[in-house]
Amino acid sequence: MKSFHVAMESLHSPSKQRCIAAANKSSQRKKKRRRRKMKRLNATMRRLQVETNEIRKEQEIIRRGQREVREKFEAIHHECEQLRRETDLITKQSLNTQLRLGLMFQILRARESNDFNKAACLTQLLRELVAKQNNQ
Template sequence: MKSFYVAMKSLHSPSKHRCIATAMKSSQRNKKLRRKKLKRLNASMRRLKVETNEIRKEQEIIKRGQREVREKFEAIHYECEQLRTETDLIIKQSRNTRLRLGLMFQILRARESNDFNKAASLTQLLRELVAKQNNQ
């Protein structure tokens, strides 16, 4: 029975109360520290989310800009092809015009020199050339 009394007395001793109080205080301190850490972590997570959203918006702007540049480049490329085609057509027409003018000049020289056979054959050649160019 005495040991029970001693055990009960030891539970009610002031040093035990101090240990329990100290343990409770330290657990309260730990809770406060955990809360502070959790608040810091939540704040940094919010900052990261905001930064992530900003980066996402910037990336969308960049993608949109790249799309616009690509579309402009394709439009320029299409115009360049059209200009090439038109240039080729003008060169072809110019070559045909020079050829006809050359034949006409030879016909005039042949007529001046009274070479009517040559003038007739050149005139026939000119007619065939004009007919061929009109068919194209």
């Protein structure tokens, strides 16, 4: 039994108690450090989440803007094609008008010079040209 009492007394010795107290303080310090680290980590995580959400919103705004620009570009491209077609049509109409005016002028010259055969041929040609253009 003495050995038990001796062991108990050795646990209650001041040096042992200091060691136990120091160990407790050390573990408390570690817990506090861990808590501080966790608080910092949580704060960093919250800040990162906020930044991520802001970036996500900005990216969505950019995507919307790109979509709008793409739609405007497509509308402008379509309008450009339509203008090109209209220009081609006007050019063809202008050429046809020039051709008809040329034939009419030749008809007038032929009539002035009393060349009625030539005038009749040119008139027939003009009629065929006008009919062809009306069919198109």
